[in-house]
Amino acid sequence: MDNPLSQNDFKHVTIVKVRFNEVDMLGVCNNAVYVNYFEHARLEYVKDVGLLPGGGIFSDGEIYFMVRNEINYRSHSYYDDELAVYSRISYIKNSSYGFEHLVVNLKTNQVIADGKGVVAHVDKSTGKSTPLSDEFITLVKAYEPNIKILR
Numbered sequence: 001m002d003n004p005l006s007q008n009d010f011k012h013v014t015i016v017k018v019r020f021n022e023v024d025m026l027g028v029c030n031n032a033v034y035v036n037y038f039e040h041a042r043l044e045y046v047k048d049v050g051l052l053p054g055g056g057i058f059s060d061g062e063i064y065f066m067v068r069n070e071i072n073y074r075s076h077s078y079y080d081d082e083l084a085v086y087s088r089i090s091y092i093k094n095s096s097y098g099f100e101h102l103v104v105n106l107k108t109n110q111v112i113a114d115g116k117g118v119v120a121h122v123d124k125s126t127g128k129s130t131p132l133s134d135e136f137i138t139l140v141k142a143y144e145p146n147i148k149i150l151r
Contacts, residue, residue, distance in 0.1 A: 010086035
């Protein structure tokens with residue numbers, strides 16, 4: 001599995017520390033934990049880019065669902081490792097957008113995992129996908145000037 005992404009491809013980074021409850025009997029971070037790291041990093045990204053409404057998460061009535069997660073495991077992380085979770089929105093479609101992540105051990109600089117996912121914007125009354133706002137696109141483009149717009 002080759003990984004074309006590097007830390008230089010990302011502007012946003014979130015630091016996490018592998019906690020005791022996240023490792024198995026061998027001290028290895030459980031594979032499912034990386035989904036939580038990605039989610040935490042996405043929320044930090046949303047806050048830092050200015051996509052979080054002024055009243056806080058869910059205050060504007062907008063609903064977004066994670067509809068796909070994909071992870072490639074490259075190496076192991078262990079209890080107490082500090083990891084950098086690099087994140088970016090890589091493309092925007094009509095009613096969805098893609099995130100990419102890269103997890104790197106801060107001490108060794110080794111890539112631990114990479115992944116991507118798709119987030120859909122959903123109308124809360126119909127439960128169907130609905131177009132992303134122009135404001136959303138403008139904010140993301142200001143932070144990620146090279147983003148692919150696939151509308």
